Amino acid sequence: MKIHTHQIPKIGKIKVSLDATIGIAQSRGERPYQEDFVALSSLTFKHKQLTKTITRAQDYQKLIANNQAKFRKRIVPSTSNNDTEDFQSLFVAVIDGHGGTDSAKYLSNNLSRIITETDPIIDIPKAIREYRSIGGYFRRFRGGYLEELANQIYLAHPQKSSSSTVTTEEKEKEEELVIGIDERIHLSYLLADQDLIKTYPKSGAVMTSIIMTSLPVEESPESGNIIYPYFQSTRLSLVVAHVGDTVLYCVRLTMGKWGGSLANSRGLGDAAFKALGVTVTTEEKEKEEELVIGIDERIHLSYLLADQDLIKTYPKSGAVMTSIIMTSLPVEESPESGNIIYPYFQSTRLSLVVAHVGDTVALLCSADDGKVSVLTENHHPDSRVESDRLRRIGTGLITDSFGESRWGGSLANSRGLGDAAFKALGVTGEPDIINKIINGKDWEFLILVSDGISNMLTNQEIIDLCKQIKSPKDASKKVVEFAESLGGRDNMTAIVIPLYNWNNPDSIDHTVQRREFRLNQIHAQTGSARQNRIAYHFLQINSIVVLKRKD
Template identity: 30%
Template sequence: MLAVRRISAVGHRPSPLQQLRTRGAGYHDYVRVETPSGHIRVPLSSPKVIGIANDRGDRSHQEDFYSFAALSLDPKELQRSVKKHFGIEWDSTKVSDLLARQVMFVGIYDGHGGSMVSQYLRQELHGLFESSKASDIPELYDWIRSLGGYFKRFRGGVLAPWIAEPPTEDPLDLETRATLTFFEVDRNLSSEEATQTCGATASVALLHSLDAPATPFFSAKRLALTVAHCGDTRVMLCPVKGGKACPMTENHHADARVESIRLRRMMGSSIITDSYGESRWMGALTNTRCLGDLRYKKFGVTPEPEVRTKLLNGEEWAYMVLVSDGVSSVLSDDEITDLARGSPDPRTAAKKILDFSQELGGEDNATVIVVPLAGWGKNEGTDETKELREYRRIQAIGSERQRRM
């Protein structure tokens, strides 16, 4: 199981980077699967359950990290989420309480300015996600407003019903829980001087089976997907038929439509184009949503995630892929999903994607996570990007030869 350290109450209070939540953790590094003879445990570290490949590239240090866990969440929250986003009345009583609570969590984190924030996310985000409570929201909102600048105008977004007087008594839903948790990360990090200029982008995918009898995410026929996203890590789905990638995230760059509208409405224009032609907010940041980078928060950089949901007929989807920008800056979504085709297991698929991105000259930290769904191994249609990839491979080989001459 994932280890949980207990912090002694004796002596000085440890910093947020040294302490872990002491609330009872229910998360595990395995998923429970129901069988006629009872529950069995399937380890998430198995290459057939989750495939992971990462490399630091030509960098001297690693700032990419990831985490995965099976969370235990209140079925009332899950019911509310399913009703809110899909209009479905899910009856949690049709499965055992343990399986009704089970939600698969997969996160990918890309640090910048150091690895402190991305390492914190690797260690803590899944536990924070599970343990955050609605009663935390009013105090957290006061802290958010204290950041000043942009956040003086912040009205809480999806947190607003729990800030109102009187506050709602409704349970949280996954969108609200994700927003609460991402803001909690920033508050927890705020006492660390290094996090003023150190940050991380993050994408988190939550998979909740709606089947009865209960099934795990990799064989679920009906699966609720929620993606909470800040920055330019990416999440995409590959369908069984056709294979064209279905993106679940949009890069939060300063010149992206949604972000430029948000920032100009609240802060005016502070987009500066650097010598490489890249747009940067305040002349410094590529991403306008991230965790950490606290010195820029009052200027509109927010940890508030963009949340997207999708109800999946599991047998129509082959796999989900999460990548850091060390991969997505080199490969298109369609190239990424095509590269995973025909792989014997998710780990091999992840390695194929990583290896090809590096073959094309990727030098950044790079991470790939492949999550199989019920349609794994059943891809139909042709590999549409095969010829393009071969052309790019030849070009990369030629460029490398010229560089060495």
């Protein structure tokens, strides 16, 4: 079934008004420089990647429960022609840096590239190794959200997950090298021992293992060589490897599928288990080489890789970030027109993936009642989610005289990218992932804001400020300006992404009276926020002059 999209002409130009499709506004506040950054780009993903993302979404099973066949037809076209087709996605991120602009600027310039260029077969094992090398909180890191993918890669591509690089000449020499089963299992014990020394230095194990191979037996010249199961074979190769005080008894065993005990031998590591003779058939190799990584998994991996780049390149700075990848899904208007993909601001069916670390915020505005739907949760050390995660460390949380909690005595957020000195204390770059399928008609818009705004306004106030405004650009400006009028001094950023019901004339402003009251209170007490800032600077300058006169 053919999919129709809005095509860009190969020759000529088209006029695009970005302000009409997305709104971005920023203010430096009272800070000497701007540490808030924005990332905005168009990404493309394969049909298989989008399909996997959709089937892993939070609401997928619920959505297909009532009308499974119809929904699947509308969501993912099943024709084989679409397997190699690219789907265009919108990528937007709000980035709040600290300790300088280096980390936030790096993420703004490079995160979209990392998302598209990352190779999961190489980069997932690399990311796990890098985090484990930090020690502390990460000494037993297995991949977190990506652990299932990591296990698939370790089993299917043990040589590709290695950190070493091999030249063509070395590969040819290695292919000529023959290593016996006895030598292989001996080497595996040594490698497993070294892994345990580094990873689990306070524990150990003893073990006896066997590798039993049925050898060909010639029954007759007519039948040729026959290989019987080990329990029927008259000719066996038996290799025993033994350390410690375990005992080997000669008993008849009923063996299941080779590798079935892998989950119980994690102490050895997956690589050591592979070296004990696990082989992969041609069919399994073909399936494993088609490793498909979903958009949610890809953006999660990109956060980890970016985090490790920042640790090495800008160890004294860091950043928190909320990013979204929004993809318009095919919608069948009629049997004649086929499946049509609309722009995200006109689409009734969208894939939405949110990746979040820190205290930047992502909000949706409901088209039904105008109420806010919060997509993210702040990663403060005293929050419910983070306190559970960090409890096992047992130290690091310090409360200052104002009652604010700081992790490691310095950081307001217990998750973030960069901040190399605090990694061992559990300041992880692992993002929360929200993977949803949304109906565009149910929502007016999505907004991303930095903490300079969310610390001054409630979530509902942020949403209400954007209602019944024609331009997303004007809406984002209104949010920033109102936060300034309340005395906001931090860097401020607002990004408004219009959806199907943008500029809904029936949308209700729930906080208009509250906002007016807050403004009146500020003006009645101390004048306007601008006057306050001028007075603040005047007092600072005056105090400096007085000190110089005394000197």
